[in-house]
Amino acid sequence: MRFTKMHGAGNDYVYVDCFTENLDSVDLSELSRKIAHRHFGVGGDGLILIRPSEIADAKMQMLNADGSESEMCGNGVRCVAKYVFDHGISTNAQMKIETGAGVLDLSLHLGDDGKTESVTVDMGEPTLEAALIPTKMVLNGPVVDHQVKFGGHAFTATCVSMGNPHCVLFVPKASNELVLGLGPTIESDPRFPNRTNVEFVEVISADEVRQRTWERGSGETWACGTGASAVCVAGVLTGRTNRRITNHLLGGDLVLEWDDSNNHVMMTGGATEVFSGDWNE
């Protein structure tokens, strides 16, 4: 099986082009666990399949490193768009990608060599209703700066779905103790029936934040695009940031804007192809 390793802001996945590879008889959950393993496999935060779509230029299917499937991946969808354009599957620099969270519009920014350097994604509208995120933190309505304790630590939590669930925690310091120590506890807290992604966020100014992410199903990753979008929304809802921010993640920067004219979040960031190879297992 031919694969390509790509990353967006250091959030790295193994990508398989299902326009040419047939994975119909493959256990995708097991494949993701094996291929994403950083010692026994290719290594990555999970597996992303680039599939044909009847309603868009291509379809993204994403699995976390633990084999669970997610509805959406913000960094992944930028890489899918880059792959689809740079490999000639579509010639549309304005393209549509089908995801588990709906069809998204993407604009590719090309370098002098005609290849994709960065991508702007219309991430759609955030979902704030607790039951739809889903979280049991409140019975109904949004969860904004909600006083909560996880593992004995007090936080104010803001919960947002960008197609997948996020719990945003603004903290003075996104330390290892919080991210690595409490990330797994919060991910599996019973108040999140589908588990959750967790963002620990330091506010630098109204225009700039620093984020570390504990991802559902993959552990700490170097960036999370849906998480960065959720942070943009949470920053506005809690009065901490402006509608347009630069988010510094471990693997690079993303620029986010929550557009008040249509309620959509726009995300811009890089997409990089690293290498290709053959998986023989």
Ligand SMILES: N[C@@H](CCC[C@H](N)C(=O)O)C(=O)O
């Ligand atoms: N890294 C991603 C999100 C991947 C899925 C997530 N772990 C989940 O289970 O929802 C991103 O860039 O958005």
